[in-house]
Amino acid sequence: xxxxxxxxxxxxxxxxxxxxxxxxxxxxxxxxxxxxxxxxxxxxxxxxxxxxxxxxxxxxxxxxxxxxxxxxxxxxxxxxxxxxxxxxxxxxxxxxxxxxxxxxxxxxxxxxxxxxxxxxxxxxxxxxxxxxxxxxxxxxxxxxxxxxxxxxxxxxxxxxxxxxxxxxxxxxxxxxxxxxxxxxxxxxxxxxxxxxxxxxxxxxxxxxxxxxxxxxxxxxxxxxxxxxxxxxxxxxxxxxxxxxxxxxxxxxxxxxxxxxxxxxxxxxxxxxxxxxxxxxxxxxxxxxxxxxxxxxxxxxxxxxxxxxxxxxxxxxxxxxxxxxxxxxxxxxxxxxxxxxxxxxxxxxxxxxxxxxxxxxxxxxxxxxxxxxxxxxxxxxxxxxxxxxxxxxxxxxxxxxxxxxxxxxxxxxxxxxxxxxxxxxxxxxxxxxxxxxxxxxxxxxxxxxxxxxxxxxxxxxxxxxxxxxxxxxxxxxxxxxxxxxxxxxxxxxxxxxxxxxxxxxxxxxxxxxxxxxxxxxxxxxxxxxxxxxxxxxxxxxxxxx
Amino acid sequence: xxxxxxxxxxxxxxxxxxxxxxxxxxxxxxxxxxxxxxxxxxxxxxxxxxxxxxxxxxxxxxxxxxxxxxxxxxxxxxxxxxxxxxxxxxxxxxxxxxxxxxxxxxxxxxxxxxxxxxxxxxxxxxxxxxxxxxxxxxxxxxxxxxxxxxxxxxxxxxxxxxxxxxxxxxxxxxxxxxxxxxxxxxxxxxxxxxxxxxxxxxxxxxxxxxxxxxxxxxxxxxxxxxxxxxxxxxxxxxxxxxxxxxxxxxxxxxxxxxxxxxxxxxxxxxxxxxxxxxxxxxxxxxxxxxxxxxxxxxxxxx
Numbered sequence: 001x002x003x004x005x006x007x008x009x010x011x012x013x014x015x016x017x018x019x020x021x022x023x024x025x026x027x028x029x030x031x032x033x034x035x036x037x038x039x040x041x042x043x044x045x046x047x048x049x050x051x052x053x054x055x056x057x058x059x060x061x062x063x064x065x066x067x068x069x070x071x072x073x074x075x076x077x078x079x080x081x082x083x084x085x086x087x088x089x090x091x092x093x094x095x096x097x098x099x100x101x102x103x104x105x106x107x108x109x110x111x112x113x114x115x116x117x118x119x120x121x122x123x124x125x126x127x128x129x130x131x132x133x134x135x136x137x138x139x140x141x142x143x144x145x146x147x148x149x150x151x152x153x154x155x156x157x158x159x160x161x162x163x164x165x166x167x168x169x170x171x172x173x174x175x176x177x178x179x180x181x182x183x184x185x186x187x188x189x190x191x192x193x194x195x196x197x198x199x200x201x202x203x204x205x206x207x208x209x210x211x212x213x214x215x216x217x218x219x220x221x222x223x224x225x226x227x228x229x230x231x232x233x234x235x236x237x238x239x240x241x242x243x244x245x246x247x248x249x250x251x252x253x254x255x256x257x258x259x260x261x262x263x264x265x266x267x268x269x270x271x272x273x274x275x276x277x278x279x280x281x282x283x284x285x286x287x288x289x290x291x292x293x294x295x296x297x298x299x300x301x302x303x304x305x306x307x308x309x310x311x312x313x314x315x316x317x318x319x320x321x322x323x324x325x326x327x328x329x330x331x332x333x334x335x336x337x338x339x340x341x342x343x344x345x346x347x348x349x350x351x352x353x354x355x356x357x358x359x360x361x362x363x364x365x366x367x368x369x370x371x372x373x374x375x376x377x378x379x380x381x382x383x384x385x386x387x388x389x390x391x392x393x394x395x396x397x398x399x400x401x402x403x404x405x406x407x408x409x410x411x412x413x414x415x416x417x418x419x420x421x422x423x424x425x426x427x428x429x430x431x432x433x434x435x436x437x438x439x440x441x442x443x444x445x446x447x448x449x450x451x452x453x454x455x456x457x458x459x460x461x462x463x464x465x466x467x468x469x470x471x472x473x474x475x476x477x478x479x480x481x482x483x484x485x486x487x488x489x490x491x492x493x494x495x496x497x498x499x500x501x502x503x504x505x506x507x508x509x510x511x512x513x514x515x516x517x518x519x520x521x522x523x524x525x526x527x528x529x530x531x532x533x534x535x536x537x538x539x540x541x542x543x544x
Numbered sequence: 545x546x547x548x549x550x551x552x553x554x555x556x557x558x559x560x561x562x563x564x565x566x567x568x569x570x571x572x573x574x575x576x577x578x579x580x581x582x583x584x585x586x587x588x589x590x591x592x593x594x595x596x597x598x599x600x601x602x603x604x605x606x607x608x609x610x611x612x613x614x615x616x617x618x619x620x621x622x623x624x625x626x627x628x629x630x631x632x633x634x635x636x637x638x639x640x641x642x643x644x645x646x647x648x649x650x651x652x653x654x655x656x657x658x659x660x661x662x663x664x665x666x667x668x669x670x671x672x673x674x675x676x677x678x679x680x681x682x683x684x685x686x687x688x689x690x691x692x693x694x695x696x697x698x699x700x701x702x703x704x705x706x707x708x709x710x711x712x713x714x715x716x717x718x719x720x721x722x723x724x725x726x727x728x729x730x731x732x733x734x735x736x737x738x739x740x741x742x743x744x745x746x747x748x749x750x751x752x753x754x755x756x757x758x759x760x761x762x763x764x765x766x767x768x769x770x771x772x773x774x775x776x777x778x779x780x781x782x783x784x785x786x787x788x789x790x791x792x793x794x795x796x797x798x799x800x801x802x803x804x805x806x807x808x809x810x811x812x813x814x815x816x817x818x819x820x821x822x823x824x825x826x827x828x829x830x831x832x833x834x835x836x837x838x839x840x841x842x843x844x845x846x
Contacts, residue, residue, distance in 0.1 A: 071716040071717075071722065071723075072707065072708065072712070072714070072715070072716045073708060073709065073710040073711075073712075074710075074711075075710075076710070077710055077792070078792040078793060078794075078795065078796075079792040082789070082791075082792060082794075150791075150792070151789065151791075152789045156748060156789075158746065158747045158748070158764060159747040159748065159789065159790060159791060162747070162791065246763075246764045246765020246766070247764070247765070251765070252748060252763055252764060252765065252766075253763060253766065286622070286630065287624070287630040287632075288630040288631065288632050288634065288635075289632060289635045290635070291634065291635055291636065292635075292636055292637070292641055293635070293636070294636075295641045317750060317759055317760050317761045317787075317788075318761050318763065318766075318768075319760060319761065319763070319766060319768035319769075322663060322664065322667045325663055326660055326663065329656070329659060329663075330656060333652045333655065333656060334652070336648065336652065337645060337648050337649060337652070340644065340645075340648045341641070341644060341645060343611065344611075344640075344644040347611065347614050347615050347618065348634075348640070350615070350618040350619070350622060351614075351618050351622070351634065352622060352628075352630065352631040352634055353618070353622050353628070353630045353631075354622060354623075354624040354628045354629055354630040355618070355619065355622050355623050355624055355628065356623070356624045356625070365615075365619070368615060369612065369615065372608070372611060372612070373608075376604040376607070376608060379600065379604060379655075380597070380600050380601065380604065383596060383597075383600050383655065383659050384659065384663055385589075385592065385593045385596050385659060385662040385663055385666055386593055386596055386597045386600060388593065388666075388757065388758050388759050388760070389582055389593055389597065389754065389757060389759065391750075391759055391787065392750060392752075392759070392787040392788055392789075393787070453579060453580045453581075456580065456581050456582040457579055457580070457581075457582075457583075458583070458754040458784070458785075460752070460785050460786070460787045460795075461789075462789040462794060462795075463785070463794060463795030464795055465708055465716075465723060465795050465796075466723065466795070467716075467721070467722050467723045467724045468716055468717050468722050469579070472579070473579070
């Protein structure tokens with residue numbers, strides 16, 4: 001293939017590109033990882049980090065579900081239980097899902113736009129290496145006096161201000177995570193804007209790039225807002241300011257407005273790259289181009305815009321003027337329009353296709369069904385009067401886990417099973433991966449579906465113990481949780497087995513695969529596209 | 545056997561089947577749904593909210609049937625293993641994009657109108673007969689009947705509190721109304737529009753009785769308001785919980801409301817006023833004294 005000759009071509013650029021001796025291959029030993037500037041090495045580190053955090057956060061979820069297995073307190077004190085719910089959320093959001101997206105972006109964006117690497121390789125190294133320190137700091141709060149933050153991941157004051165030594169540590173950790181996200185996002189924006197090969201236009205690059213481009217802007221816009229909010233918490237606690245203290249003339253509700261101005265775009269940061277991945281996988285296994293590419297791009301942009309004007313739907317019960325409640329209910333309902341457009345376009349992509357059901361497609365299909373269920377409960381939550389009943393109950397817990405677990409997490413797994421043969425050059429055990437899918441898909445519903453019932457029946461969220469009328473469904477949900485948690489152990493095992501002893505993969509891997517990344521060998525060369533893909537490759541590889 | 549006789553048998557059999565089916569549906573409506581769905585509740589607003597919830601739910605079910613129907617049809621019909629050939633020309637249609645944008649907008653309008661109507665009703669605080677101030681503390685509620693000289697604290701009942709300790713060895717099922725019982729219940733009259741003024745002393749709490757439909761945050765420095773009017777014939781005891789994470793004992797500050805007939809309520813109120821007057825005569829600072837008397841000994845605020 002062409003790229004085997006491209007190493008020579010690269011030499012002409014090497015003089016002004018960089019002066020790294022390891023230009024044409026990885027360094028050996030620990031230097032390869034600590035000094036990493038290669039998008040694939042950094043992507044791999046991001047993905048491994050995300051996987052580790054997925055199991056750390058998952059273990060916390062197991063503690064939560066074990067305590068909730070039956071009424072009464074059997075295992076942990078209420079304060080520790082609250083620490084677990086808080087840390088589970090922070091670890092899963094900032095440690096598992098977001099780094100997984102950045103890892104996938106690192107691996108795929110340069111290959112998909114025909115670039116040799118990310119635009120800013122040293123920044124890339126920095127943005128990754130912040131994360132292990134941030135999470136060491138965050139997780140070490142479990143061992144300091146006063147324990148880790150236990151006021152919920154939303155950190156609402158005045159409660160969060162009652163935290164012990166873990167409080168400033170968690171805030172510093174959040175600052176670090178935010179810095180890492182911003183740097184990673186700048187890299188994505190610069191790469192997509194400047195590194196596209198000739199012939200790869202904005203409106204024919206893969207939707208994964210589009211969804212990440214938009215996500216990157218959301219991150220750059222909202223992470224500083226979160227940083228500001230938590231800094232104000234810090235000064236309220238240590239420097240006698242009273243931004244959020246009513247007794248000092250401040251306003252505890254203001255924190256919630258600022259937090260959710262970050263927080264709602266944040267939930268789209270967690271899901272937009274998933275939309276991108278699903279938009280890659282469904283066409284591949286339908287053997288048909290994506291239906292309505294332009295509409296998909298505009299819908300993603302519309303969702304991103306709307307995500308900035310709906311924040312107060314997380315706080316309908318704080319007491320808002322009627323006009324405010326109406327505005328936020330209507331703007332929230334509007335989000336279902338572009339989201340619906342996406343679901344309809346995916347469905348239309350399958351229509352009159354030629355479908356096959358390899359593991360990536362199975363996860364993508366589960367995404368379509370279960371994310372849509374999460375969308376329905378989201379629509380119900382947008383209806384303010386009904387939200388007065390749903391708010392802060394298990395109905396909300398069911399809703400956001402439906403969009404985040406069979407939504408974001410399944411999309412990450414779908415993406416991994418889709419591109420793993422490309423990354424490693426080897427095929428994984430499809431049968432085992434299919435088992436992983438079915439176990440996950442069944443248990444995730446056993447785990448989260450009954451939580452709708454619990455919420456509607458009146459069980460508040462974030463309680464360590466409950467009255468006996470909620471016992472049955474809690475037990476079912478916990479059984480689902482243990483099943484789901486155990487099934488996930490298959491995931492790293494399948495990947496390990498693939499990397500160690502998989503059979504060789506072809507460059508296109510899948511019958512219907514389509515895009516520049518599939519024009520490279522499996523595994524791809526160390527510097528993906530060292531020269532621009534030829535006109536024929538572009539013609540084969542771009543979207544339309 | 546004649547045709548008529550056969551027909552009569554069949555008719556009787558059919559009748560029996562229908563009766564038992566209706567009985568089953570009726571019992572399902574009363575019993576089984578109870579644990580799965582939102583309660584219809586006993587107040588004007590709770591029924592309004594329940595109706596809205598069911599309406600939106602059915603909309604979602606209808607949309608789900610169509611969308612999932614098309615997906616499932618595609619999964620069955622367009623399988624490569626069944627020899628399906630992909631129609632790769634099918635990549636864009638402005639017409640269908642417009643259709644599946646406009647139809648959802650119409651559905652949303654159909655949802656938005658009853659939502660706005662209910663919301664206006666919810667926010668109408670006029671013509672209230674009784675004002676009760678509710679204050680959240682870590683981890684108990686205080687109720688003050690404004691202009692009636694009645695105020696008291698309401699905390700988790702002792703038997704629940706014993707049973708809920710880590711490793712207590714007490715089976716929660718043996719405790720009556722485990723975690724949902726208090727020492728002093730709030731008492732309100734049925735058939736009367738009551739306004740609750742919600743605030744908090746330390747952190748944010750939320751006051752929620754599912755049967756009344758409304759939930760609102762109790763926030764330090766804020767006074768939020770909701771109104772409740774329980775149906776005149778729905779005398780009884782209703783239970784709820786704090787719904788905003790407020791620290792380690794967030795799960796252990798329940799709400800119990802006894803709804804009495806207006807006559808019984810008046811009787812209760814007079815007795816309570818007498819009781820609090822007696823308590824007041826012992827010390828001139830009645831309010832403080834009442835608070836201290838009814839609070840648990842450990843409940844010293846910072």
